Amino acid sequence: MQLAIGLYDGFTALDVIGPYQVFANHPGVDVVFCADRTGPIHDDVDHLRVQVDATFADVPAPDILLVGGGMITRRLAEERAPIVGWIEAAHPATTWTTSVCTGALLLGAAGLLDGEPATTHWCAYDQLAGYGAAVTEQRVVRTGKIVTGAGVSAGIDMALTLVGLMDGTDLAEAIQLGIEYDPQPPYDAGAPSKARPEIKGLVEAVVTQAEAAI
Amino acid sequence: MQLAIGLYDGFTALDVIGPYQVFANHPGVDVVFCADRTGPIHDDVDHLRVQVDATFADVPAPDILLVGGGMITRRLAEERAPIVGWIEAAHPATTWTTSVCTGALLLGAAGLLDGEPATTHWCAYDQLAGYGAAVTEQRVVRTGKIVTGAGVSAGIDMALTLVGLMDGTDLAEAIQLGIEYDPQPPYDAGAPSKARPEIKGLVEAVVTQAEAAI
Numbered sequence: 294m295q296l297a298i299g300l301y302d303g304f305t306a307l308d309v310i311g312p313y314q315v316f317a318n319h320p321g322v323d324v325v326f327c328a329d330r331t332g333p334i335h336d337d338v339d340h341l342r343v344q345v346d347a348t349f350a351d352v353p354a355p356d357i358l359l360v361g362g363g364m365i366t367r368r369l370a371e372e373r374a375p376i377v378g379w380i381e382a383a384h385p386a387t388t389w390t391t392s393v394c395t396g397a398l399l400l401g402a403a404g405l406l407d408g409e410p411a412t413t414h415w416c417a418y419d420q421l422a423g424y425g426a427a428v429t430e431q432r433v434v435r436t437g438k439i440v441t442g443a444g445v446s447a448g449i450d451m452a453l454t455l456v457g458l459m460d461g462t463d464l465a466e467a468i469q470l471g472i473e474y475d476p477q478p479p480y481d482a483g484a485p486s487k488a489r490p491e492i493k494g495l496v497e498a499v500v501t502q503a504e505a506a507i
Numbered sequence: 508m509q510l511a512i513g514l515y516d517g518f519t520a521l522d523v524i525g526p527y528q529v530f531a532n533h534p535g536v537d538v539v540f541c542a543d544r545t546g547p548i549h550d551d552v553d554h555l556r557v558q559v560d561a562t563f564a565d566v567p568a569p570d571i572l573l574v575g576g577g578m579i580t581r582r583l584a585e586e587r588a589p590i591v592g593w594i595e596a597a598h599p600a601t602t603w604t605t606s607v608c609t610g611a612l613l614l615g616a617a618g619l620l621d622g623e624p625a626t627t628h629w630c631a632y633d634q635l636a637g638y639g640a641a642v643t644e645q646r647v648v649r650t651g652k653i654v655t656g657a658g659v660s661a662g663i664d665m666a667l668t669l670v671g672l673m674d675g676t677d678l679a680e681a682i683q684l685g686i687e688y689d690p691q692p693p694y695d696a697g698a699p700s701k702a703r704p705e706i707k708g709l710v711e712a713v714v715t716q717a718e719a720a721i
Contacts, residue, residue, distance in 0.1 A: 306528055340537075414687060483686075
């Protein structure tokens with residue numbers, strides 16, 4: 294199966310590299326990064342650049358389509374950037390169409406989530422609801438062949454869930470053990486319901502400021 | 508502070524991108540990827556190429572030094588590849604010297620772990636012990652200014668631990684919430700002590716085969 298990971302300038306690195314690592318050693322999946330052009334694509338803080346060799350036109354019919362998020366996704370969704378058209382065209386033939394974080398806004402803009410349960414980064418719940426999605430705070434949400442994950446690091450859980458659906462427990466557990474995914478966060482502030490109000494307010498302020506600067 | 512992430516052909520992507528994402532939005536840290544040459548550096552499955560603009564010589568004195576792992580690290584350690592010399596030269600002046608996964612073998616080869624507690628990917632415990640380290644199965648191990656993390660995904664926990672040590676709880680929790688790191692693995696097989704024996708054997712066989720092929 295072909296897994297195509299759609300990138301754009303301003304992507305958040307872990308959103309896509311988490312699922313990438315889950316699938317990198319999957320014996321039946323070939324991964325390709327693609328974008329609206331070939332060449333280096335930079336992430337949201339511009340310290341990381343990924344060399345992309347395939348355009349969206351080169352990968353018109355992936356079996357698994359994955360898009361991650363970034364501060365810029367709201368604008369890409371509103372402007373119907375090329376990645377939205379790619380999702381729209383490819384989705385009818387995919388086996389799985391997936392997103393991590395605010396990548397869900399791109400699925401929304403492609404018209405895939407109207408009336409469907411879905412999730413995204415907690416700072417973007419309202420924006421996702423604007424595309425008709427029934428937003429939930431679950432970490433991984435499946436509706437038919439669409440699987441959405443919550444913010445950034447949730448892509449690892451989303452991808453392991455997907456491997457379990459595709460291939461069963463044994464392979465999913467082997468991959469989990471291979472990447473030693475036995476998380477032990479030193480703090481328990483990873484969800485808006487768990488964080489202290491002042492920490493939540495701080496993150497919301499930073500996100501709002503960063504989005505405004507785009 | 509400058510965080511320098513040392514890369515080499517054959518690195519495991521999530522090893523470095525997990526910590527990278529934790530530090531990417533840290534207000535006081537500037538991240539730079541470096542390698543023994545500039546240009547694209549490919550990961551262990553060769554689907555991902557990161558464009559690197561700095562050589563080790565360009566980053567001789569990082570405040571935080573981080574190396575990730577990969578199947579090739581045993582060979583790089585044995586051959587004393589350029590990254591080992593970089594670690595050896597930079598370590599005396601770092602504030603923190605850190606590794607994820609089998610990146611610890613590179614610290615070991617640089618002579619940093621002799622008699623020190625440390626961890627690595629569970630498949631490489633014996634190799635790390637060969638460098639005199641007191642290997643533990645803890646997910647994150649600190650000894651003085653050296654912090655080692657276990658396999659692949661443990662870099663996220665390692666980096667959040669480090670932010671807590673450097674900057675205190677508030678910033679660490681804000682970053683955790685920003686990357687929505689509230690892990691909910693769909694399976695509980697992420698450590699050798701938790702996985703079924705046949706799954707553990709499967710992963711060991713794959714790793715042994717992959718290392719032999721290098």
